[in-house]
Each structure stands twice: as C-alpha cells, then as structure tokens.
Amino acid sequence: MPPSLQHPLVGAASPRFNEVTIDDREVNVxxxxxxxxxxxxxxxxxxxxxxxxxxxxxxxxxDHRAEGLVVVGVSVDEDASLAARGAEQLGASFPIVFDEGQRLQATFRVSQVPTTFVLDRSGTVRWVGRDPASIRSAVTALLDER
Known part of the structure; x- marks a missing residue:
C-alpha cells in the first residue's frame, strides 16, 4: 500500500451515503x-x-470493474450541469454524483480537490491521496487482499 495522506478517516469506517447520479443511477457507498x-x-x-x-x-x-472495483466521482461544482459537462469532457464512464451544497465534501472533510478515498471490502477507508499512480497501487493492493 502506498503512503496515504494524513486524514482523520484513514482506518475508520467510510461515511455512508445514498445518492442519485447525474444520469439518474442510484449509488450506495x-x-x-x-x-x-x-x-x-x-x-x-x-x-x-x-x-x-x-x-x-x-x-x-x-481495468478492474470486473474484479469488483467501484468508482464514484463526487463533483463539488456549483451546478449539476457543470458536473455533467466536465464528466463528459473527461470521459468518465463511472457514476458521478453532484454534491449539492457540498454536504458530502463536509462529511468526508475534503478541503481541496482532487481528493480520493480508497475503501476496502469492509468499507474501511484505507488510503487517501491525489496521485493517480498511488491510487492505482492502493486499489491493486486491496484487490489482491482476500
């Protein structure tokens, strides 16, 4: 597992949320x-x-959704249309939630974007960071755990 940012949620159960994505899919985390x-x-x-x-x-x-990887993007844009347009321009095929009023941002104690959380199969936050290569390493390490 790569080094994680110091974050109060590392090692704790992830906050739960149930949201509807910008394309009307239900997401439970x-x-x-x-x-x-x-x-x-x-x-x-x-x-x-x-x-x-x-x-x-x-x-x-x-690369890994067939192995049980779930990715959820949480947009902190001011408007859902900006989130939808940004997700389309960036080619995101995973679910995107618009965080109206930045409720989730506050719950997860996110002070800057991007900030990425990686949860293990039990829902524990195991890694927090920003570097794409480290995100991949953290995910690979957790997918390898059984």
Missing part, C-alpha cells in the same frame, strides 16, 4: 454487499489537476 473495493473521488470541472486524475480513474475503473 459503501455498497450493501461487502464485496467491492471502492474509490470515491472528489473533483470539480474547474480543477486543473482533476484533468489528469479523472481519465486515470476511468482507466482504472475499466
């Missing part, structure tokens, strides 16, 4: 079944670093 490694990425369409992170997360999702 952590999922009802404790069989998935989950990535939660807080991002915004105006975020320069997110321009690199989002495509890397999409590639990770496409």
């Amino acid at each position: 952590p999922g009802y079944l404790s069989t998935h490694v989950t990535v939660i990425d807080f991002w915004a369409s105006w975020c320069g670093t997110c321009q690199d992170t989002m495509p890397a997360l999409d590639a990770l999702y496409r």
Whole structure:
C-alpha cells in the first residue's frame, strides 16, 4: 500500500451515503454487499489537476470493474450541469454524483480537490491521496487482499 495522506478517516469506517447520479443511477457507498473495493473521488470541472486524475480513474475503473472495483466521482461544482459537462469532457464512464451544497465534501472533510478515498471490502477507508499512480497501487493492493 502506498503512503496515504494524513486524514482523520484513514482506518475508520467510510461515511455512508445514498445518492442519485447525474444520469439518474442510484449509488450506495459503501455498497450493501461487502464485496467491492471502492474509490470515491472528489473533483470539480474547474480543477486543473482533476484533468489528469479523472481519465486515470476511468482507466482504472475499466481495468478492474470486473474484479469488483467501484468508482464514484463526487463533483463539488456549483451546478449539476457543470458536473455533467466536465464528466463528459473527461470521459468518465463511472457514476458521478453532484454534491449539492457540498454536504458530502463536509462529511468526508475534503478541503481541496482532487481528493480520493480508497475503501476496502469492509468499507474501511484505507488510503487517501491525489496521485493517480498511488491510487492505482492502493486499489491493486486491496484487490489482491482476500
């Protein structure tokens, strides 16, 4: 597992949320079944670093979704249309939630974007960071755990 950012949620159970995505899919985090490694990425369409992170997360999702990887993007944009347009421009095929009023951002104690959380199969936050290569390493390590 790569080094994680110092974050109060590392080692704790992830906050639960049930949201509807920008394309009307229901998302439950952590999922009802404790069989998935989950990535939660807080991002915004105006975020320069997110321009690199989002495509890397999409590639990770496409590479490992058959193994039980779940990726959820949480947009902290001011408007849902900006989130939808940004997700489309960045080619995100995973679910995107618009965080109206930044409720989830506050719950997860996110102070800057991008910030990515990697949860193990039991819903425990095992890693927090921003670097796409480290995100991939954290996910691979958790997928290898049985």
